[in-house]
Each structure stands twice: as C-alpha cells, then as structure tokens.
Amino acid sequence: MAARHGLRVDAVLIQAVIAGALSFAHLHDLAAAAGQNGWKAWAYPVSVDLLLVAAWRRLRSEGPSRLAWCWLVVALCASLGANVATAGFLNLTDPPAPLRLGIAGWPALAFLGGTLLAHSPATESTPVPSATAADTPDAEPRDEEPVPAAELSPPTEALPESPAAAALTAEVPTTPAPAPAPPVPAVLIDHARKVADEYRTRTGSPIDTDTLRSRLGVPPHLADAVAAHLT
Numbered sequence: 001m002a003a004r005h006g007l008r009v010d011a012v013l014i015q016a017v018i019a020g021a022l023s024f025a026h027l028h029d030l031a032a033a034a035g036q037n038g039w040k041a042w043a044y045p046v047s048v049d050l051l052l053v054a055a056w057r058r059l060r061s062e063g064p065s066r067l068a069w070c071w072l073v074v075a076l077c078a079s080l081g082a083n084v085a086t087a088g089f090l091n092l093t094d095p096p097a098p099l100r101l102g103i104a105g106w107p108a109l110a111f112l113g114g115t116l117l118a119h120s121p122a123t124e125s126t127p128v129p130s131a132t133a134a135d136t137p138d139a140e141p142r143d144e145e146p147v148p149a150a151e152l153s154p155p156t157e158a159l160p161e162s163p164a165a166a167a168l169t170a171e172v173p174t175t176p177a178p179a180p181a182p183p184v185p186a187v188l189i190d191h192a193r194k195v196a197d198e199y200r201t202r203t204g205s206p207i208d209t210d211t212l213r214s215r216l217g218v219p220p221h222l223a224d225a226v227a228a229h230l231t
Contacts, residue, residue, distance in 0.1 A: 024049070026082040033092035034103035044103070047110045048082075051075040054117045067120055071113040078106070184225050192216060192226045 027045035036044065055072035058065060086092070090099065195215050199207040207215075212230075213223035 020049070023079050023083060026086045027079065029086050029092070030082045030099075031103055033095050034100045036103060044106065045082075047107065048075055048078045051110050051113050051117075052079065054114055058117050067116060071117060074109070074113060182222055182225050184222065184229060188216070188218075188226060189229050193230060196230055 024045040027048055028041050031044040032041040051071060052075035055068045055075060058068035059072065062068070085099070090096070192212060195212065196207045199211065199215075209220075209223055209227045212227055213220060216223065216226065218226070
C-alpha cells in the first residue's frame with residue numbers, strides 16, 4: 001500500500017503569514033482613518049511591504065549596505081507604527097495632523113526608496129596598482145645587456161709559416177713582437193662607452209677593465225682593446 005504524503009506544515013511560515021496579514025490590515029486601517037478611502041487604503045500596505053522586501057533582497061544579494069539598511073528601517077518603522085497606532089493609542093476617528101501628513105507623504109518616500117534600491121550600483125573597490133621596480137627608490141639601475149657574440153667579428157688567424165722560415169727562426173733567436181690588437185667593431189665601442197658613462201655617473205670613478213669585461217661579456221684580450229679605445 002502506497003504511503004500517503006501529507007503537506008508539511010512549517011510553523012515559521014504560518015507565523016509569518018499571520019504577522020504579515022495583521023500588519024497589512026493595520027496599515028490599511030491607518031490609511032483609511034487618515035482619509036485614504038477605497039483602493040488607496042489597500043495600496044499603502046502593499047507599498048510598505050514591497051519596500052521592506054526590496055531592502056531585504058538588497059542586503060541578501062550584495063551584503064551589508066547603508067542604503068539597504070536605511071530603507072529597511074524606514075519600512076519597519078512604518079509597519080510597526082501602524083501596529084502601535086491601531087492598538088488604541090490614537091483616536092482614529094480624529095487622527096492628528098502629523099499622522100495625516102505622514103500618510104500623504106508616504107507614496108513619494110516609498111517611490112524614492114524603491115528607485116534607489118533598484119538602480120543604485122553596488123560600490124566596487126578600486127584595485128591598488130602594484131609597485132614596479134622603476135618606482136622603487138632603492139632599485140639599482142639595470143646593467144646593460146652584453147652584445148651577442150654573433151655581432152663580434154672573429155679574430156684573424158695567423159698564416160702557417162713555411163719550413164724554411166721556421167728553421168731560420170729556430171736558429172736565430174729574436175725578440176718576439178707584441179701581438180697585434182684585435183679589431184674592435186664600432187658598435188661595440190659605442191656600447192662600451194655608454195656602459196662606462198653609466199658606471200662613472202653611478203660610482204663617480206672610471207670603469208676598470210675587469211668590470212668592463214663582465215658588463216660586455218667579451219674575452220679579456222678584447223676587453224683590453226675596448227678599454228684602449230675608451231682612454
């Protein structure tokens with residue numbers, strides 16, 4: 001035998017329906033006592049409840065918001081005020097002038113609140129730009145990149161000596177001539193001059209050959225030749 005599924009009764013839902021119906025009736029009675037007859041008296045509780053729902057949905061969807069909290073408090077005060085006013089604290093047969101004034105001005109106030117809640121954009125935090133190495137005062141200037149070895153001309157190779165010349169050289173000792181300086185490309189000299197000027201500006205002293213060789217990334221003999229052009 002199939003089990004019968006009955007309706008699940010939620011006590012909180014029933015309580016909410018009763019409270020909403022009572023508040024709705026109190027707002028209607030208060031509006032009718034202030035001179036709003038017919039359909040206008042029924043429109044006031046609808047307006048208060050809609051503003052309350054709009055403020056609550058704004059809080060649920062976008063988190064804490066001063067705008068949503070402000071209009072939620074306004075709607076709660078309107079609903080709670082109607083409940084208190086219809087409990088015998090006011091003479092509804094001859095309501096006071098402030099009550100008539102509040103009832104008359106409520107449509108404009110509710111329209112303003114609903115418009116702000118529906119069309120006000122959410123506040124977005126502006127991302128903070130990250131600091132770069134160029135903005136850091138303590139950052140040291142970058143060293144110049146060495147010129148690729150492919151741009152440097154290969155050193156000239158010595159021609160092989162003939163057997164007669166080799167024998168003559170072996171028999172007669174002579175003072176060896178100094179090795180000729182390797183040719184230095186103009187682009188390398190210009191680049192080395194920029195490196196030397198930057199080093200002098202930063203340190204206040206001329207650049208030495210070892211530092212120049214490490215900055216350019218060239219062999220020692222080529223660094224000596226470049227340094228000779230810079231002097």
